Amino acid sequence: MMTKSDLLYALLSVMIAFIIASITLVAMQRQMIYHPRRYPDHIELPKTIKTINYTVNKKHQTAFFVSKAHQPTTLWIFLNGNAALALQWLPLLNAIDTSQCGFLLIDYPGYGFNQGSPNQQSIRESVQNAVHEMKTRYPSITAVNTIGQSLGAAVAVDTASDLRPSSLILISPFTSLYDMASIAVGQWWSQLLSPFLWDSFHTQDTLPVLRAKLPDLRVMIIHGTKDRVVPFSMGKSLAQENDWISFVSIIGMGHDMDDSATQLVRSQIENQCKE
Secondary structure, three states: OOOHHHHHHHHHHHHHHHHHHHHHHHHOHHHHHOOOOEOOOOOOOOOOEEEEEEEEOOEEEEEEEEEOOOOOOEEEEEEOOOOOOHHHHHHHHHHOOOOOEEEEEEOOOOOEOOOOOOOHHHHHHHHHHHHHHHHHHOOOOOEEEEEEEOHHHHHHHHHHHHHOOOEEEEEOOOOOHHHHHHHHHOHHHHHHHHHHOOOOOOHHHHHHHHHHHOOOOEEEEEEEOOOOOOOHHHHHHHHHOOOOOEEEEEOOOOOOOOHHHHHHHHHHHHHHHHO
């Protein structure tokens, strides 16, 4: 039979375990969110790629620029998903037929060749600084568009207020990091620890604000019905709550782009580059 002291000891043990688990989740949240990958030390880049060097908080960053035009007027910014690298967009770029646009591939701090650590603020500054460097080098750039996948879709929305793009293509976007955390650790834990969530990426809340600030902004959401990383319902709800957004569901597509999504993105870019 459990005595009063045994009960108190059991309760104390549960409380200590709960506190330790909570502290661990808070302290390790960015390691759980971001999964940086690196390029090999000796990687040979195609001659068509130019490296764009800049800094974020005095940390060296390297982005990549591809363009058939010497002085492009439109810049497309490519933002990859978590655990992905910017150069993974190259097969898509190689298939795009346009000579009017330039393409900027950005790795986040801590990813690729980049120094520093990824978080919402450093990623935002990285994108902003990379685009600033591009406009300094290529004053011909008068329009910006952004395409992002998963985490990259959140970054695209997060930076849109500053970059003022003409269009966004969001592939497999999530509604917020809080909602993703609810899937990972459960609704109860997420609610309890929400005041301690350092990065938010509130795409759901930001899109209506962008609509008010940039009324001519065009947004397309592409989401696969078999996405097991970011639920299809998230992309669908973002479009349903914002009837000005074009929504394309890809039947049977998972989290990564399939041929149908790739062809759709390619045609969207080519058409907009002709405008």
